[in-house]
Amino acid sequence: MFFRLFALAFALLLCQATPAAAQKRPRPLKANESGSTFRSRFGNPERAADSLLRLMTLEERIGQLNLLTSDLDVTGASLRPQYRRDIEQGRVGAVFNAYGVDFVRKLQETAVKNSRLKIPLLFGYDVIHGHKTIFPMPLAMACSWDIGRIEAAQRIAAVEAASMGLDWTFAPMVDIARDPRWGRVMEGAGEDTYLGSLIAAAQVRGFQGRGIGDVLSVMACAKHYAAYGAAQAGRDYNTVDMSERVLRDVYLPPFKAATDAGAATFMTSFNELDGIPATANRFLLDQVLRKEWGFKGFVVTDYTAIMEMLFHGTAKDSAEAGMQAILAGTDMDMQSAIFIKFLPDLVRQGKVPEAAVNQAARRILIKKFELGLFDDPYRRLSPEREKANVLTPAHRLASREMAARSCVLLKNEREALPLKAGIKRLALIGPLANAAHDMIGGWSAAGEDKHSISLMAGLQNHPALKGVTFQLEKGIDVEKPEPADLPGIRKAVDAAQGADVIVLALGESKDMSAEASSRSNIKLPGSQEDLVAAMRARYPNTPIVAVLFNGRPLDLSDVLGNVDALLEAWYPGTEAGNGVADVLTGAYNPSGKLTMSFPRNLGQVPIFYNQKNTGRPENPKEKYTSKYLDVPNDPLFPFGFGLSYTKFSYGAPQLSATSMGMGDSLRVSVTVTNAGTRLGEEVVQLYVRDLVGSVTRPVKELKGFRKIRLAPGASEMVSFTLRAKDLAFYTAEMQFRAEPGTFRVMTGPNSADVQAAEFTLR
Numbered sequence: 144m145f146f147r148l149f150a151l152a153f154a155l156l157l158c159q160a161t162p163a164a165a166q167k168r169p170r171p172l173k174a175n176e177s178g179s180t181f182r183s184r185f186g187n188p189e190r191a192a193d194s195l196l197r198l199m200t201l202e203e204r205i206g207q208l209n210l211l212t213s214d215l216d217v218t219g220a221s222l223r224p225q226y227r228r229d230i231e232q233g234r235v236g237a238v239f240n241a242y243g244v245d246f247v248r249k250l251q252e253t254a255v256k257n258s259r260l261k262i263p264l265l266f267g268y269d270v271i272h273g274h275k276t277i278f279p280m281p282l283a284m285a286c287s288w289d290i291g292r293i294e295a296a297q298r299i300a301a302v303e304a305a306s307m308g309l310d311w312t313f314a315p316m317v318d319i320a321r322d323p324r325w326g327r328v329m330e331g332a333g334e335d336t337y338l339g340s341l342i343a344a345a346q347v348r349g350f351q352g353r354g355i356g357d358v359l360s361v362m363a364c365a366k367h368y369a370a371y372g373a374a375q376a377g378r379d380y381n382t383v384d385m386s387e388r389v390l391r392d393v394y395l396p397p398f399k400a401a402t403d404a405g406a407a408t409f410m411t412s413f414n415e416l417d418g419i420p421a422t423a424n425r426f427l428l429d430q431v432l433r434k435e436w437g438f439k440g441f442v443v444t445d446y447t448a449i450m451e452m453l454f455h456g457t458a459k460d461s462a463e464a465g466m467q468a469i470l471a472g473t474d475m476d477m478q479s480a481i482f483i484k485f486l487p488d489l490v491r492q493g494k495v496p497e498a499a500v501n502q503a504a505r506r507i508l509i510k511k512f513e514l515g516l517f518d519d520p521y522r523r524l525s526p527e528r529e530k531a532n533v534l535t536p537a538h539r540l541a542s543r544e545m546a547a548r549s550c551v552l553l554k555n556e557r558e559a560l561p562l563k564a565g566i567k568r569l570a571l572i573g574p575l576a577n578a579a580h581d582m583i584g585g586w587s588a589a590g591e592d593k594h595s596i597s598l599m600a601g602l603q604n605h606p607a608l609k610g611v612t613f614q615l616e617k618g619i620d621v622e623k624p625e626p627a628d629l630p631g632i633r634k635a636v637d638a639a640q641g642a643d644v645i646v647l648a649l650g651e652s653k654d655m656s657a658e659a660s661s662r663s664n665i666k667l668p669g670s671q672e673d674l675v676a677a678m679r680a681r682y683p684n685t686p687i688v689a690v691l692f693n694g695r696p697l698d699l700s701d702v703l704g705n706v707d708a709l710l711e712a713w714y715p716g717t718e719a720g721n722g723v724a725d726v727l728t729g730a731y732n733p734s735g736k737l738t739m740s741f742p743r744n745l746g747q748v749p750i751f752y753n754q755k756n757t758g759r760p761e762n763p764k765e766k767y768t769s770k771y772l773d774v775p776n777d778p779l780f781p782f783g784f785g786l787s788y789t790k791f792s793y794g795a796p797q798l799s800a801t802s803m804g805m806g807d808s809l810r811v812s813v814t815v816t817n818a819g820t821r822l823g824e825e826v827v828q829l830y831v832r833d834l835v836g837s838v839t840r841p842v843k844e845l846k847g848f849r850k851i852r853l854a855p856g857a858s859e860m861v862s863f864t865l866r867a868k869d870l871a872f873y874t875a876e877m878q879f880r881a882e883p884g885t886f887r888v889m890t891g892p893n894s895a896d897v898q899a900a901e902f903t904l905r
């Protein structure tokens with residue numbers, strides 16, 4: 144009875160969405176007004192959703208599960224008739240790839256004015272590293288190891304996205320990635336589970352701010368669930384097969400962290416796991432996500448992932464694929480339009496219980512209530528906010544600072560960097576010297592080249608380089624089919640004549656990473672290595688600085704010997720040139736550290752620091768040990784590695800005790816000194832090895848880090864606290880717990896260069 148009354152009241156409220164009743168709406172929010180104090184007039188979103196569901200036909204409920212891409216690119220601001228009809232008929236619950244207050248309003252009005260129940264649409268988009276103000280690609284931001292700034296960057300992304308009418312971002316991407324062939328490594332935080340989990344949670348906090356009811360927040364979507372980063376051979380969309388132990392120890396924790404941080408939604412991945420496509424994987428969706436972790440939001444598929452089950456070969460037709468997906472716990476169908484086409488009949492035939500549809504629709508409607516869309520479907524559509532909150536100087540400054548902090552200095556000899564104050568002629572050479580287009584990298588949302596700063600512009604405008612003469616020459620393209628572009632190389636080398644320093648801007652073009660952009664060769668593409676070699680040969684005494692713009696760890700073994708300094712700048716975003724110029728000039732002393740290992744060659748891949756020891760650990764003197772004939776096992780640059788313009792020296796780790804009980808904690812302290820001559824920041828890292836376990840344990844695992852700032856000559860004692868829960872893993876019995884025994888604690892500036900101490904856990 145109560146529910147009937149509630150439903151009736153609800154229906155009346157919905158009718159108020161008509162113009163006649165419009166004056167009863169709460170007043171629209173003004174520009175910059177935060178909705179964080181927003182309280183829905185519908186009270187409890189769960190109860191409101193239940194009431195609404197009672198008013199809905201089966202088709203309307205299924206309509207809520209349908210997510211379609213907008214035709215923004217095809218038709219501009221006008222709507223295709225079929226698209227409009229689908230929305231009017233309540234056959235669409237959410238739209239993606241539509242943003243901008245005017246266009247979103249047009250779509251929203253279609254739903255709210257013309258559909259029977261006037262249920263507002265939800266607007267989603269891939270806001271991965273900025274919306275209009277583009278930040279460095281996520282892997283680059285991870286290299287800052289600056290969790291606060293990462294959160295702040297995604298907060299800015301949310302403010303811009305929400306101010307342009309969006310409710311939802313398809314981010315963060317929290318896939319652990321250990322294979323640089325995979326083009327999507329650029330979207331995640333790298334190879335480490337601990338760091339990846341912290342960054343996952345920070346991004347969720349950034350996107351969702353003080354809650355999704357805030358007009359300046361968007362819903363986060365943890366993706367791609369799960370284990371997508373382990374695609375065999377680094378080939379996108381490829382098969383994934385791993386033990387449940389590796390899945391739980393390595394790949395799932397960042398998703399769990401996103402859940403705990405309150406991520407409103409999850410996205411299934413394209414891959415199969417143990418033979419079952421993720422989109423129909425009950426173990427992942429029902430057992431782990433909902434039952435074990437208590438996730439309360441909704442799960443959307445990746446793009447046409449339900450349809451792709453036909454290709455995976457686990458469904459004979461679309462209807463069966465749709466049935467498998469919804470029964471496994473998928474709520475929303477992105478772009479397959481299979482739920483909308485087949486679920487009505489599947490329910491009528493009794494193949495899918497109506498309760499499964501209701502449950503999925505309920506989860507989606509609850510989020511719409513929480514977003515405040517039923518209170519005011521246009522609440523994120525303020526032209527004032529759109530104008531005021533996008534590409535602001537403050538956002539650009541944050542992006543510039545992040546660009547500088549994401550750079551990783553891999554080599555610096557002969558004091559090539561920072562650039563000397565007295566230089567008169569600087570040769571800026573290479574295919575990415577003046578490439579504003581590439582600087583924002585893949586998945587750059589609504590970012591536009593016209594706003595981004597090339598390295599050339601950044602250097603030319605930098606106050607520290609005032610009066611310097613620039614010798615500019617692109618020379619060659621990023622990629623050019625064999626044979627080597629000899630005329631281009633000659634031109635480039637000639638152009639550097641007489642320079643005091645040569646800066647080479649090299650790397651990959653932005654389309655060489657991100658989705659569907661795996662590479663089977665991770666060297667610098669085209670003739671770039673030849674260019675570097677030719678430059679070194681002609682100018683043996685001129686400092687050569689290579690700045691790399693790329694989306695993945697590269698094989699740099701044939702570049703390293705020919706340059707004096709090597710700066711990994713990744714794709715730095717809108718403020719690329721300015722941020723990188725800050726580093727090159729020394730205005731900012733680089734502090735980034737790699738979060739993915741750089742291999743010596745592709746044959747070492749997958750390569751990651753937290754590997755197992757094996758029964759025959761590498762011993763160069765013993766033939767029958769686990770190693771290669773032609774290359775050592777270690778990477779060219781290890782996880783956690785990155786140089787500074789100053790030097791940090793480390794003391795040995797000191798432990799507060801040599802033994803601790805299961806309920807105790809132990810303090811690990813290490814003294815770090817700035818032994819150089821410049822102010823600098825350092826990421827102090829803590830690793831642990833469990834020496835004997837009921838199952839084999841990694842040779843080391845990151846368990847803590849601190850980013851500190853030290854003046855020349857200054858020292859700081861950095862302390863970490865370890866508890867038994869920090870040492871837990873999935874044991875032989877698949878229980879998540881720490882086992883008693885001896886542990887090695889390691890501290891240092893990167894995963895390879897550490898000093899150790901030991902303690903026992905009782």
Ligand code: BGC
Nearest residue numbers: 239269313366367445446658
């Ligand atoms: C990608 C997702 C993305 C979706 C929507 C897919 O192809 O795998 O990461 O969110 O498209 O654009």
